[in-house]
Amino acid sequence: MNKFRFGIIGCGVIGPWHADAIRAIPEAELVACADVVEEKARTMGEKYGIDWHTDINELLQREDIDIVNICVPSGLRKDIAVPAARAGKHIIAEKPLEITLEKCDEIIKAARDNGVKLGVIFQARFSDGVQTLINALNKGKFGKLVYGEASVKWYRTQEYYDSAGWRGTWALDGGGALMNQSIHVVDLLQWIMGDVESLFAYTGLLAHERIETEDTAIASIKFKSGALGSIVGMTSAYPGYAKKIEIYGTKGSAILENDAIVAWNFAEEDEEDKLIKEGQTKKKTEAVGASSATAGLAIEGHRRQIFDFIEAIKKDAEPLVNGEEGRKSVEIILGIYQSAKERKEVRFPIK
Numbered sequence: 001m002n003k004f005r006f007g008i009i010g011c012g013v014i015g016p017w018h019a020d021a022i023r024a025i026p027e028a029e030l031v032a033c034a035d036v037v038e039e040k041a042r043t044m045g046e047k048y049g050i051d052w053h054t055d056i057n058e059l060l061q062r063e064d065i066d067i068v069n070i071c072v073p074s075g076l077r078k079d080i081a082v083p084a085a086r087a088g089k090h091i092i093a094e095k096p097l098e099i100t101l102e103k104c105d106e107i108i109k110a111a112r113d114n115g116v117k118l119g120v121i122f123q124a125r126f127s128d129g130v131q132t133l134i135n136a137l138n139k140g141k142f143g144k145l146v147y148g149e150a151s152v153k154w155y156r157t158q159e160y161y162d163s164a165g166w167r168g169t170w171a172l173d174g175g176g177a178l179m180n181q182s183i184h185v186v187d188l189l190q191w192i193m194g195d196v197e198s199l200f201a202y203t204g205l206l207a208h209e210r211i212e213t214e215d216t217a218i219a220s221i222k223f224k225s226g227a228l229g230s231i232v233g234m235t236s237a238y239p240g241y242a243k244k245i246e247i248y249g250t251k252g253s254a255i256l257e258n259d260a261i262v263a264w265n266f267a268e269e270d271e272e273d274k275l276i277k278e279g280q281t282k283k284k285t286e287a288v289g290a291s292s293a294t295a296g297l298a299i300e301g302h303r304r305q306i307f308d309f310i311e312a313i314k315k316d317a318e319p320l321v322n323g324e325e326g327r328k329s330v331e332i333i334l335g336i337y338q339s340a341k342e343r344k345e346v347r348f349p350i351k
Protein backbone atom coordinates (compact mmCIF):
# COMPACT_ATOMS: atom_id res chain seq x y z
CA MET A 1 0.00 0.00 0.00
CA ASN A 2 1.30 3.45 -0.97
CA LYS A 3 1.18 5.50 2.17
CA PHE A 4 0.38 9.19 2.47
CA ARG A 5 3.37 10.75 4.18
CA PHE A 6 2.85 13.52 6.73
CA GLY A 7 4.97 16.24 8.32
CA ILE A 8 3.73 18.28 11.27
CA ILE A 9 4.76 21.92 11.73
CA GLY A 10 4.21 23.22 15.27
CA CYS A 11 4.89 20.79 18.12
CA GLY A 12 2.95 22.46 20.93
CA VAL A 13 -0.37 21.38 22.42
CA ILE A 14 -2.21 20.31 19.27
CA GLY A 15 0.72 18.99 17.18
CA PRO A 16 0.84 15.63 19.03
CA TRP A 17 -2.93 15.23 18.55
CA HIS A 18 -2.29 15.30 14.82
CA ALA A 19 0.54 12.81 15.27
CA ASP A 20 -1.71 10.37 17.16
CA ALA A 21 -4.53 10.82 14.63
CA ILE A 22 -2.20 10.22 11.67
CA ARG A 23 -0.80 7.12 13.32
CA ALA A 24 -4.32 5.77 13.80
CA ILE A 25 -4.83 5.69 9.99
CA PRO A 26 -3.32 2.64 8.27
CA GLU A 27 -2.76 4.51 4.98
CA ALA A 28 -0.94 7.36 6.68
CA GLU A 29 2.66 7.60 7.81
CA LEU A 30 4.13 10.27 10.06
CA VAL A 31 7.57 11.15 8.68
CA ALA A 32 8.82 14.31 10.41
CA CYS A 33 7.96 17.30 12.56
CA ALA A 34 9.27 20.85 12.88
CA ASP A 35 9.16 23.67 15.40
CA VAL A 36 11.17 26.85 15.73
CA VAL A 37 11.82 25.91 19.37
CA GLU A 38 14.40 23.14 19.27
CA GLU A 39 13.27 21.48 22.49
CA LYS A 40 9.68 21.19 21.21
CA ALA A 41 10.78 19.71 17.88
CA ARG A 42 13.22 17.28 19.50
CA THR A 43 10.77 16.14 22.19
CA MET A 44 8.09 15.35 19.64
CA GLY A 45 10.56 13.77 17.21
CA GLU A 46 11.89 11.48 19.90
CA LYS A 47 8.44 10.63 21.24
CA TYR A 48 7.23 9.45 17.83
CA GLY A 49 10.58 8.16 16.54
CA ILE A 50 10.55 10.54 13.56
CA ASP A 51 12.93 13.13 12.08
CA TRP A 52 12.67 16.60 13.56
CA HIS A 53 13.65 20.00 12.19
CA THR A 54 13.99 23.54 13.48
CA ASP A 55 14.24 24.91 9.94
CA ILE A 56 10.69 24.73 8.52
CA ASN A 57 11.98 24.96 4.93
CA GLU A 58 14.04 21.83 5.45
CA LEU A 59 10.81 19.94 6.18
CA LEU A 60 9.00 21.60 3.27
CA GLN A 61 11.74 20.63 0.83
CA ARG A 62 11.65 16.95 1.77
CA GLU A 63 10.49 14.79 -1.10
CA ASP A 64 9.22 12.08 1.22
CA ILE A 65 6.41 14.31 2.59
CA ASP A 66 3.06 14.68 0.76
CA ILE A 67 0.95 16.49 3.37
CA VAL A 68 1.84 19.07 6.02
CA ASN A 69 -0.27 19.72 9.11
CA ILE A 70 0.17 23.32 10.20
CA CYS A 71 -0.23 23.56 13.98
CA VAL A 72 1.48 26.89 14.71
CA PRO A 73 -0.19 29.90 16.38
CA SER A 74 -3.18 31.03 14.31
CA GLY A 75 -1.71 34.29 12.99
CA LEU A 76 1.40 32.55 11.63
CA ARG A 77 -0.47 30.02 9.46
CA LYS A 78 -0.19 31.92 6.16
CA ASP A 79 3.58 32.35 6.52
CA ILE A 80 3.92 28.58 6.47
CA ALA A 81 0.94 27.56 4.32
CA VAL A 82 1.93 29.66 1.29
CA PRO A 83 5.51 28.27 1.09
CA ALA A 84 4.07 24.78 1.76
CA ALA A 85 1.72 25.12 -1.23
CA ARG A 86 4.60 26.38 -3.38
CA ALA A 87 6.63 23.34 -2.31
CA GLY A 88 3.78 21.19 -3.67
CA LYS A 89 2.55 19.94 -0.29
CA HIS A 90 -1.12 19.33 0.46
CA ILE A 91 -2.11 21.32 3.54
CA ILE A 92 -4.12 20.51 6.63
CA ALA A 93 -4.43 23.75 8.57
CA GLU A 94 -5.58 23.91 12.17
CA LYS A 95 -8.47 26.24 12.92
CA PRO A 96 -8.81 29.13 12.34
CA LEU A 97 -7.49 29.04 8.76
CA GLU A 98 -5.95 32.46 9.51
CA ILE A 99 -6.98 35.52 11.47
CA THR A 100 -7.74 37.96 8.64
CA LEU A 101 -9.71 37.38 5.44
CA GLU A 102 -6.79 38.68 3.37
CA LYS A 103 -4.50 36.02 4.80
CA CYS A 104 -7.18 33.32 4.39
CA ASP A 105 -7.50 34.33 0.73
CA GLU A 106 -3.74 34.21 0.20
CA ILE A 107 -3.64 30.64 1.50
CA ILE A 108 -6.66 29.59 -0.59
CA LYS A 109 -5.13 31.12 -3.72
CA ALA A 110 -1.70 29.57 -3.11
CA ALA A 111 -3.28 26.13 -2.73
CA ARG A 112 -5.37 26.54 -5.91
CA ASP A 113 -2.46 27.99 -7.94
CA ASN A 114 -0.18 25.14 -6.94
CA GLY A 115 -2.76 22.38 -7.38
CA VAL A 116 -2.63 21.16 -3.78
CA LYS A 117 -5.55 20.31 -1.49
CA LEU A 118 -6.31 22.54 1.46
CA GLY A 119 -8.29 21.40 4.49
CA VAL A 120 -9.13 23.26 7.70
CA ILE A 121 -9.56 21.30 10.92
CA PHE A 122 -13.09 21.47 12.31
CA GLN A 123 -13.20 18.04 13.90
CA ALA A 124 -16.61 18.59 15.51
CA ARG A 125 -18.19 18.25 12.05
CA PHE A 126 -17.16 14.60 12.06
CA SER A 127 -18.72 13.65 15.41
CA ASP A 128 -21.57 11.13 15.38
CA GLY A 129 -24.00 13.65 16.88
CA VAL A 130 -23.30 16.36 14.31
CA GLN A 131 -23.37 13.85 11.42
CA THR A 132 -26.77 12.55 12.64
CA LEU A 133 -28.08 16.10 12.79
CA ILE A 134 -26.83 16.89 9.28
CA ASN A 135 -28.51 13.73 7.92
CA ALA A 136 -31.82 14.80 9.48
CA LEU A 137 -31.36 18.30 8.07
CA ASN A 138 -30.67 16.93 4.57
CA LYS A 139 -33.86 14.84 4.80
CA GLY A 140 -35.83 18.02 5.60
CA LYS A 141 -36.90 16.74 9.01
CA PHE A 142 -36.55 20.14 10.69
CA GLY A 143 -38.99 21.77 8.28
CA LYS A 144 -38.13 25.43 7.85
CA LEU A 145 -35.25 26.46 10.12
CA VAL A 146 -36.27 29.34 12.37
CA TYR A 147 -33.54 29.68 15.01
CA GLY A 148 -30.04 28.36 15.71
CA GLU A 149 -27.96 28.94 18.82
CA ALA A 150 -24.29 28.17 19.37
CA SER A 151 -22.72 28.58 22.76
CA VAL A 152 -19.37 27.89 24.37
CA LYS A 153 -19.47 28.80 28.06
CA TRP A 154 -16.00 27.67 28.97
CA TYR A 155 -13.42 28.70 31.49
CA ARG A 156 -9.76 29.36 30.86
CA THR A 157 -7.51 30.23 33.78
CA GLN A 158 -5.17 33.19 33.80
CA GLU A 159 -2.33 30.60 33.70
CA TYR A 160 -3.69 29.33 30.38
CA TYR A 161 -3.36 32.78 28.84
CA ASP A 162 0.05 33.27 30.44
CA SER A 163 1.29 29.86 29.19
CA ALA A 164 2.12 31.04 25.67
CA GLY A 165 2.78 34.64 24.68
CA TRP A 166 0.52 34.50 21.61
CA ARG A 167 -2.68 33.58 23.45
CA GLY A 168 -5.23 36.36 23.74
CA THR A 169 -3.31 38.69 21.39
CA TRP A 170 -4.82 40.30 18.30
CA ALA A 171 -1.64 39.73 16.26
CA LEU A 172 -1.34 35.98 16.76
CA ASP A 173 -4.56 34.59 18.31
CA GLY A 174 -6.63 36.98 16.19
CA GLY A 175 -9.21 37.21 18.95
CA GLY A 176 -10.13 35.49 22.19
CA ALA A 177 -13.05 33.32 23.27
CA LEU A 178 -14.54 33.49 19.77
CA MET A 179 -11.57 33.20 17.39
CA ASN A 180 -9.85 30.54 19.48
CA GLN A 181 -12.38 28.47 21.42
CA SER A 182 -15.88 29.12 20.07
CA ILE A 183 -14.96 28.99 16.39
CA HIS A 184 -15.91 25.29 16.34
CA VAL A 185 -19.58 26.04 17.08
CA VAL A 186 -19.55 29.12 14.85
CA ASP A 187 -18.50 26.79 12.05
CA LEU A 188 -21.24 24.29 12.92
CA LEU A 189 -23.89 26.99 13.17
CA GLN A 190 -23.12 28.40 9.72
CA TRP A 191 -22.83 24.91 8.24
CA ILE A 192 -26.32 24.06 9.51
CA MET A 193 -28.10 27.42 9.20
CA GLY A 194 -26.41 28.74 6.04
CA ASP A 195 -24.89 32.10 5.20
CA VAL A 196 -25.21 35.08 7.54
CA GLU A 197 -26.95 38.19 6.25
CA SER A 198 -26.23 40.51 9.20
CA LEU A 199 -25.43 40.57 12.92
CA PHE A 200 -25.11 42.78 15.96
CA ALA A 201 -22.70 41.99 18.80
CA TYR A 202 -21.20 42.95 22.12
CA THR A 203 -17.83 41.72 23.38
CA GLY A 204 -16.09 42.17 26.73
CA LEU A 205 -12.85 41.41 28.54
CA LEU A 206 -14.30 40.68 31.95
CA ALA A 207 -12.40 37.95 33.78
CA HIS A 208 -8.72 38.00 32.72
CA GLU A 209 -5.69 40.26 32.80
CA ARG A 210 -2.78 40.76 30.41
CA ILE A 211 -4.74 39.79 27.31
CA GLU A 212 -5.95 42.10 24.56
CA THR A 213 -8.94 40.18 23.25
CA GLU A 214 -12.45 39.30 24.45
CA ASP A 215 -13.21 36.56 26.98
CA THR A 216 -16.98 37.09 26.71
CA ALA A 217 -19.05 37.72 23.57
CA ILE A 218 -22.64 37.63 22.37
CA ALA A 219 -24.07 38.13 18.88
CA SER A 220 -27.58 38.23 17.42
CA ILE A 221 -27.71 36.98 13.87
CA LYS A 222 -30.00 37.10 10.86
CA PHE A 223 -29.29 34.38 8.31
CA LYS A 224 -29.86 34.82 4.57
CA SER A 225 -32.66 32.25 4.83
CA GLY A 226 -34.53 34.63 7.16
CA ALA A 227 -33.88 32.44 10.23
CA LEU A 228 -32.46 34.04 13.37
CA GLY A 229 -29.57 32.93 15.53
CA SER A 230 -27.26 33.72 18.37
CA ILE A 231 -23.69 33.00 19.37
CA VAL A 232 -22.31 33.11 22.90
CA GLY A 233 -18.56 32.66 23.36
CA MET A 234 -16.93 32.68 26.79
CA THR A 235 -13.69 31.69 28.47
CA SER A 236 -14.91 33.48 31.59
CA ALA A 237 -17.66 31.08 32.74
CA TYR A 238 -16.27 29.40 35.86
CA PRO A 239 -15.98 26.39 36.07
CA GLY A 240 -17.03 25.82 32.44
CA TYR A 241 -19.99 24.07 30.83
CA ALA A 242 -20.65 21.89 27.81
CA LYS A 243 -20.55 23.57 24.41
CA LYS A 244 -23.96 23.58 22.82
CA ILE A 245 -25.69 23.74 19.46
CA GLU A 246 -29.47 24.19 19.37
CA ILE A 247 -31.40 24.00 16.11
CA TYR A 248 -35.12 24.79 15.89
CA GLY A 249 -37.37 24.34 12.86
CA THR A 250 -41.11 24.31 12.11
CA LYS A 251 -41.16 20.49 12.22
CA GLY A 252 -38.45 19.60 14.66
CA SER A 253 -35.63 20.61 16.92
CA ALA A 254 -32.40 19.17 18.29
CA ILE A 255 -29.87 20.08 20.94
CA LEU A 256 -26.28 18.87 21.00
CA GLU A 257 -24.03 19.16 24.03
CA ASN A 258 -20.36 18.46 23.37
CA ASP A 259 -21.50 17.11 19.99
CA ALA A 260 -23.76 14.47 21.63
CA ILE A 261 -27.51 14.62 21.04
CA VAL A 262 -29.40 15.53 24.23
CA ALA A 263 -32.74 16.56 22.70
CA TRP A 264 -34.26 15.20 19.49
CA ASN A 265 -37.90 16.00 18.76
CA PHE A 266 -39.64 15.82 15.38
CA ALA A 267 -43.24 15.98 14.23
CA GLU A 268 -42.63 12.85 12.19
CA GLU A 269 -40.48 10.32 14.00
CA ASP A 270 -39.40 6.89 12.74
CA GLU A 271 -37.59 3.94 14.31
CA GLU A 272 -34.22 5.62 13.86
CA ASP A 273 -35.42 8.70 15.75
CA LYS A 274 -36.60 6.49 18.61
CA LEU A 275 -33.16 4.89 18.83
CA ILE A 276 -31.53 8.31 18.79
CA LYS A 277 -33.86 9.48 21.59
CA GLU A 278 -33.12 6.42 23.68
CA GLY A 279 -29.39 7.04 23.29
CA GLN A 280 -29.67 10.68 24.28
CA THR A 281 -30.30 10.09 27.97
CA LYS A 282 -27.03 8.18 28.34
CA LYS A 283 -25.07 11.06 26.94
CA LYS A 284 -26.25 13.85 29.22
CA THR A 285 -23.91 16.70 29.85
CA GLU A 286 -20.47 16.27 31.21
CA ALA A 287 -18.67 19.57 31.08
CA VAL A 288 -15.94 18.10 28.89
CA GLY A 289 -13.74 20.69 27.30
CA ALA A 290 -14.73 23.25 29.79
CA SER A 291 -11.58 24.20 31.58
CA SER A 292 -8.28 23.31 29.93
CA ALA A 293 -6.58 23.72 26.58
CA THR A 294 -7.08 20.15 25.37
CA ALA A 295 -9.85 18.85 27.59
CA GLY A 296 -12.76 17.88 25.39
CA LEU A 297 -10.52 16.97 22.50
CA ALA A 298 -10.33 13.40 21.40
CA ILE A 299 -8.21 12.41 18.46
CA GLU A 300 -11.15 10.60 16.82
CA GLY A 301 -12.43 13.83 15.26
CA HIS A 302 -8.98 14.63 13.88
CA ARG A 303 -8.58 11.05 12.68
CA ARG A 304 -11.87 11.17 10.78
CA GLN A 305 -11.06 14.54 9.24
CA ILE A 306 -7.54 13.51 8.19
CA PHE A 307 -9.06 10.34 6.69
CA ASP A 308 -11.55 12.52 4.76
CA PHE A 309 -8.63 14.61 3.51
CA ILE A 310 -6.76 11.55 2.26
CA GLU A 311 -9.92 10.40 0.44
CA ALA A 312 -10.16 13.83 -1.20
CA ILE A 313 -6.61 13.49 -2.52
CA LYS A 314 -7.28 9.96 -3.77
CA LYS A 315 -10.49 10.98 -5.57
CA ASP A 316 -9.24 14.42 -6.58
CA ALA A 317 -12.28 15.84 -4.78
CA GLU A 318 -12.67 18.55 -2.16
CA PRO A 319 -12.31 17.70 1.53
CA LEU A 320 -15.43 18.37 3.64
CA VAL A 321 -13.86 21.53 5.07
CA ASN A 322 -11.82 23.12 2.28
CA GLY A 323 -10.27 26.60 2.42
CA GLU A 324 -13.45 28.40 1.34
CA GLU A 325 -15.45 26.57 4.04
CA GLY A 326 -12.78 27.29 6.65
CA ARG A 327 -12.87 31.01 5.77
CA LYS A 328 -16.59 31.35 6.63
CA SER A 329 -16.29 31.13 10.42
CA VAL A 330 -13.40 33.61 10.34
CA GLU A 331 -15.60 36.10 8.46
CA ILE A 332 -18.46 35.69 10.97
CA ILE A 333 -16.13 36.24 13.94
CA LEU A 334 -14.48 39.25 12.31
CA GLY A 335 -18.01 40.58 11.68
CA ILE A 336 -18.76 40.19 15.38
CA TYR A 337 -15.60 42.09 16.32
CA GLN A 338 -16.47 44.83 13.84
CA SER A 339 -20.02 45.17 15.17
CA ALA A 340 -18.85 45.30 18.80
CA LYS A 341 -16.23 47.90 17.95
CA GLU A 342 -18.45 50.12 15.81
CA ARG A 343 -21.57 49.49 17.93
CA LYS A 344 -23.67 48.85 14.87
CA GLU A 345 -25.16 46.13 12.72
CA VAL A 346 -22.71 44.54 10.28
CA ARG A 347 -23.89 43.22 6.93
CA PHE A 348 -22.24 40.36 5.02
CA PRO A 349 -19.93 40.01 3.19
CA ILE A 350 -18.01 42.22 5.61
CA LYS A 351 -15.82 45.05 4.40
Ligand SMILES: NC(=O)c1ccc[n+]([C@@H]2O[C@H](COP(=O)([O-])OP(=O)(O)OC[C@H]3O[C@@H](n4cnc5c(N)ncnc54)[C@H](O)[C@@H]3O)[C@@H](O)[C@H]2O)c1
Binding pocket: 009, 010, 011, 012, 013, 014, 015, 034, 035, 036, 037, 040, 056, 071, 072, 073, 074, 075, 076, 094, 095, 096, 121, 123, 164, 180, 293, 297
Ligand atom coordinates in the same frame (compact mmCIF):
# COMPACT_ATOMS: atom_id res chain seq x y z
N1 LIG B 1 -8.80 21.78 16.63
C1 LIG B 1 -8.71 22.07 17.92
O1 LIG B 1 -9.59 21.72 18.71
C2 LIG B 1 -7.53 22.85 18.43
C3 LIG B 1 -7.13 22.73 19.77
C4 LIG B 1 -6.02 23.45 20.21
C5 LIG B 1 -5.34 24.31 19.32
N2 LIG B 1 -5.78 24.42 18.04
C6 LIG B 1 -5.11 25.37 17.10
O2 LIG B 1 -3.78 24.91 16.90
C7 LIG B 1 -2.88 26.02 16.79
C8 LIG B 1 -1.76 25.84 17.80
O3 LIG B 1 -2.31 25.85 19.11
P1 LIG B 1 -1.53 25.17 20.33
O4 LIG B 1 -2.46 25.25 21.48
O5 LIG B 1 -0.96 23.87 19.92
O6 LIG B 1 -0.35 26.26 20.54
P2 LIG B 1 1.07 26.04 21.24
O7 LIG B 1 1.58 27.39 21.59
O8 LIG B 1 0.97 25.01 22.30
O9 LIG B 1 1.95 25.42 20.04
C9 LIG B 1 2.35 26.14 18.91
C10 LIG B 1 3.74 25.66 18.52
O10 LIG B 1 4.11 26.31 17.31
C11 LIG B 1 5.49 26.64 17.43
N3 LIG B 1 5.80 27.70 16.46
C12 LIG B 1 5.60 29.03 16.60
N4 LIG B 1 5.99 29.66 15.48
C13 LIG B 1 6.42 28.72 14.63
C14 LIG B 1 6.93 28.76 13.31
N5 LIG B 1 7.04 29.91 12.63
N6 LIG B 1 7.28 27.60 12.72
C15 LIG B 1 7.16 26.42 13.40
N7 LIG B 1 6.69 26.32 14.65
C16 LIG B 1 6.31 27.46 15.25
C17 LIG B 1 5.67 27.03 18.87
O11 LIG B 1 7.04 26.95 19.27
C18 LIG B 1 4.80 26.00 19.57
O12 LIG B 1 5.53 24.84 19.92
C19 LIG B 1 -3.74 27.27 17.01
O13 LIG B 1 -4.03 27.86 15.77
C20 LIG B 1 -5.00 26.76 17.67
O14 LIG B 1 -6.12 27.54 17.35
C21 LIG B 1 -6.84 23.70 17.58
